[in-house]
Amino acid sequence: MLRAVAAQRLRRAASLLRRFQSTLVIAEHNNETLTPITLNTVTAAKRLGGEVSCLVAGTSCDKNLIPRVAGKLDVAPVSDIIEIQSPDTFVRTIYAGNILCTVQCDEAIKVFTVRGTSFEAAPTSGGSASVEKLTPPPPVGLSEWIEQKLTKSDRPELTSAKVVVSGGRGLKSGENFKLLYDLADQLHAAVGASRAAVDAGFVPNDMQVGQTGKIVAPELYIAVGISGAIQHLAGMKDSKTIVAINKDPEAPIFQVADYGLVADLFQAVPEMTELLKKK
Missing domain, CATH: 3.40.50.1220 (TPP-binding domain)
Incomplete structure (x- = not known):
């Protein structure tokens, strides 16, 4: 009887955790439009379960973001995943794609990057979301944006x-x-x-x-x-x-x-x- 009660409580706790679980997708963009690969990342995020939010951050920004986010949170990031087996288990390639490595991440907050080509693009219609504009803090003055040179082409990306x-x-x-x-x-x-x-x-x-x-x-x-x-x-x-x-x-x-x-x-x-x- 005690075991049954304990099991019931564990299931209830797991249900609550799933309900409050959320994933933040940091969108890629060119300061004008989102890059199509963002939709593939949204698909990956949905496989974790819970609520998915999308952050479009910065204007004319080009610094590597994920390593800095992981550093601030003091967690180990998982890079370039190609499959999500569960909310804490991921698959990534090593040795030029010749070996698949299954990684289990026990961090409370998980930070990872996705190989967009391994996931289907999320649909662009049928959903609804609120848009909230945030005011960023003033720059710390340690670096200065000078310019960005992009190759322009009429061909597909x-x-x-x-x-x-x-x-x-x-x-x-x-x-x-x-x-x-x-x-x-x-x-x-x-x-x-x-x-x-x-x-x-x-x-x-x-x-x-x-x-x-x-x-x-x-x-x-x-x-x-x-x-x-x-x-x-x-x-x-x-x-x-x-x-x-x-x-x-x-x-x-x-x-x-x-x-x-x-x-x-x-x-x-x-x-x-x-x-x-x-x-």
């Missing part, structure tokens, strides 16, 4: 695009990336690059896809002249369909590709572009 065309060192120069831009225009695609292409100075580093670049998971990923180093694969292997174009039949990229074309990219890519134009 790399991390949220449904189609991505990426180029590697096989393109030989930055000028040859025009082949990919022309193909991307026909596919309404974003354009990315491997680290090798970025390090060679072909394109700016905000186009880099990979472990040390941007993580993407589009419906279609076309890798052109990319050998398939493990660091690059870590950033795009979750794409729904992967197409590889490379003249080397032994290139590692073919091991993860759904479709592979062993051909000279300087011939194959223009032919693909022309066929798309005819359609």
Whole structure:
């Protein structure tokens, strides 16, 4: 009888904890609009249960926020999670995505970042929420905002695009990336690059896809002249369909590709572009 009463009290306590549990999503934005990946983070937050609030903070702000929040709260943050198993158990990748690590966090307040491509985007309609404006405290004067330089493009944003065309060192120069831009225009695609292409100075580093670049998971990923180093694969292997174009039949990229074309990219890519134009 005592055990039954104790069990009932535990269930009641757990119910109360769930009722008062809440999650705060710190939204990413460009000072004008929210980035689409915020909706994926909202989906992750919903899986924790409880109330979900969204904070849009700052104007022209660019400092890393999560490490500072965790430091202020004196808790250990969990970074780049790809799955939520329970409110205190998370899955993240290590060793360039080759190993999945299950982490249990016993902090009273949990601070973590989400790999947005691992979660579906939350719906943009059907919900309701109040908007509360807060007045921030005056700056402490230890740092000063000078400027931010952003690359402007009419193409879709790399991390949220449904189609991505990426180029590697096989393109030989930055000028040859025009082949990919022309193909991307026909596919309404974003354009990315491997680290090798970025390090060679072909394109700016905000186009880099990979472990040390941007993580993407589009419906279609076309890798052109990319050998398939493990660091690059870590950033795009979750794409729904992967197409590889490379003249080397032994290139590692073919091991993860759904479709592979062993051909000279300087011939194959223009032919693909022309066929798309005819359609």
